[in-house]
Amino acid sequence: MKLCNQASAPVLVFLTSSIAADHGIDLCLQLKALANVPSIFFLVDQPRRLPLDGTLLCDAIVSAASFGNGVVRDALVAISKGQCYRDPTLNSDDYPSTTVALKPREQQVLELLARGMSNKEIGFKLNIAAVTVRDYVQHLCRKFDALNRTDVVFKAISSGFLHHPSELL
Template sequence: MPTSPGFIRRTRLVNALLGSWPIVAGTGSWLEAHLVARLALTARVPNFCGSGINEQEVWDLVHQQAAEGGDVLVMLTDSIAADQGRRLIRRLRRSQFRVLILLLVQQDHWLTAESLADCQAQAIVHVESFGSGTLIRALQALRHGQTFLDPRLGERLQQEAAIVLSGREQQVLVGLSRGLTNKAIAQESGIATTTVRDYVSSLIRKLGVCNRTEVLARALALGLIRERGVGR
């Protein structure tokens, strides 16, 4: 509950930690940017420097603040760009700016072991972990010069790594994600319909679900397919 003692205590601790740096926010939504700015004003965060809604606006805000010296905390949501901000993050990390980057993940379907390696944010937190103390641990890690990955994301990546699909299973999975029937997948792949059925059964078993609809939901959550009709 927002008025519970635990919530109030965590909020005060988060605000205290945020007070360690000038803060630049970045999001791909006007609404989110507006809400972030209002929240900063309401919470009386004196070191909030502004919120950009695209890569260049964030870069300009960081450049302006970095000129004053010291570390800058850059809080990005993965809606900032089509690549979830990875290009911006690399640009910031390679610049002369002293930045600490906290990436807030709203849609984790893009996050795989490969994309994680490509993402140079020092801390990554899923927004659904808010209220659990995860954000506090991430900010504490940044304060001590450490990196941080939200445990819920780490667990999901471990589950993904444990699931190995054959090339044919991956092909059938992509066909399912395109809404194709077993017959259509068979015709496209040059195999028998019964063979496709066997591969679908194998996918259901490996992903620990009950039907082909759940196969798609689970595969998307694990990053085995990144969007409709596209494998990883």
């Protein structure tokens, strides 16, 4: 962490999916909280076991199976331009791309979900009941064909419904 803050040039941190999910999330949050925020490149060896919470904070997500196909170069170019990159091979049946239309209130709930807020916190912020927020989250899960709130945010980011993950913090 100290090296990131002392660096005069942009810093790139490589993580692999072999890191424990809870440790990876904590590390990503700590890195994104630094004054000199590094870019995070996440290498996935088993796409079906993506630790979704941690990948939301990454600037690039690449499958190890894609090595040699130019995706590492593409990811690094995207990062250098301040963009996110997601390996196209990760758009498999596990995370199908979908065309979704969101109502303005659903978009607001989605953005607050991405910040890690609870239903109660979202309700307070939007001046609606927590059970109403729960209903919106259920609608979002159906619209994005998501298993849970984390999956909704992951699919929303990969579908372009949310901004760069570091802008959500």
